[in-house]
Amino acid sequence: MPSRAERNLLIESNLPLVGYLAAETHSRATHIPRDELAAVGALALVTAADAFDPALGVPFGAYARRRILGAFADEMRSMDWASRGIRKRIKETVAVRETLTAGLGRTATPTEVATAMGVTKDVVVEALGDAARTVTTLDDPAARDVATEIPLPEESALVGERRDILEQAVAALPERMRRIVQAVYFDERPVKEIAEELGVTHSAVSQQRSEAIRLLRDALDRYFAEGAAPTTTTRVSAGARDAYFSRIADASSPRIADIFREAAPA
Structure with a gap:
């Protein structure tokens, strides 16, 4: 089990995850106050940090995400009135x-x-x-597609476009980063196993994963930016970042492509 200092660091560094998941859940269930979801998620994050065992080889972020979503599901089930x-x-x-x-x-x-x-x-x-x-429970496979209001066709198109940009952003990552993101966050494989498969150290996998997340964040910030260009979080060179944006543009719809071509001039 982690020491108290390690536990506190896990909690502090993953608080943004609670906010992100609370916001994403609230967008599909607006009648549930966001602050209530955040409180439930924060408690789940603390209990996850208390129970986390690094020896299992599962990244804490993936472990905490499952615990937080499970807590949201329990909260939503307790509030569900529909027979x-x-x-x-x-x-x-x-x-x-x-x-x-x-x-x-x-x-x-x-x-x-x-x-x-x-x-x-x-x-x-x-x-x-x-x-x-x-209220639709988060463990229902259909939950990803349920909104608290029935969307108009143009709203559905916007949701689909947002989903598309994330898919394209992941697909455009450098090959090794993409493989790591797929293995950690989609396949939920242990970091130790991934490191052995790639022939690198556990630390190298963690560093690549962190940089991949920063690139994805920059891509999403670019897409949703209004006005001035958003602050860059990635540590790769400007040329590598622009090449990443260009790959997204090449594989995307014209509207998305225009946004990323502006961000990655020739």
């Missing part, structure tokens, strides 16, 4: 609305949804209202 029957009705109504919306090229009205389902308009309006406040 199985209500959830079934919501799911059916939303599915019909999305199908009609896709076919019509615009958001289907409650009357159109009601006609397609063979129910009254009031039933549809009530179901859609419930959909706007239903």
Whole structure:
């Protein structure tokens, strides 16, 4: 187990993770106060630091992330008011609305949804209202796609674009960094195993992982920046960073590509 000083350092250095996960969860469940999620997440981070065993070879960030999301799921389950029957009705109504919306090229009205389902308009309006406040647990595979409000087509396109930029940013990482990020954060493999596979030290893997995260942060900051260019966090050279932005631009949609070509002049 870590010493008290090591435990405190783990907590202090990973507090931004709590804020990020609380914000991401709150964006999908806006009726849950963000400060409540942050409090639950902070407590989970502390307990994760107390229980963490470095000998297992699992990065603390990945371990803490699972504990924090688990705490969020428990909190959301405790607040969930929707019965199985209500959830079934919501799911059916939303599915019909999305199908009609896709076919019509615009958001289907409650009357159109009601006609397609063979129910009254009031039933549809009530179901859609419930959909706007239903709490979905984080361990539900469908949770990633549930919003507290049913998105309009243009809103769905924006969400898809944001997801696309993260995928492109990971794919554009230098080969070794990309392999490490994939292994640590997606495959959840021990750092020791990754180091042996790559023929490098545990420390080298950790350093590459940290630099990869800084590059991803710079890419996301660039995409969401408004006005002045954001502060750079990566430690690679300006040329290497610009080459990274160029790779993202080459593999992305025209709108995203324009943003990164501006950030990486020839």
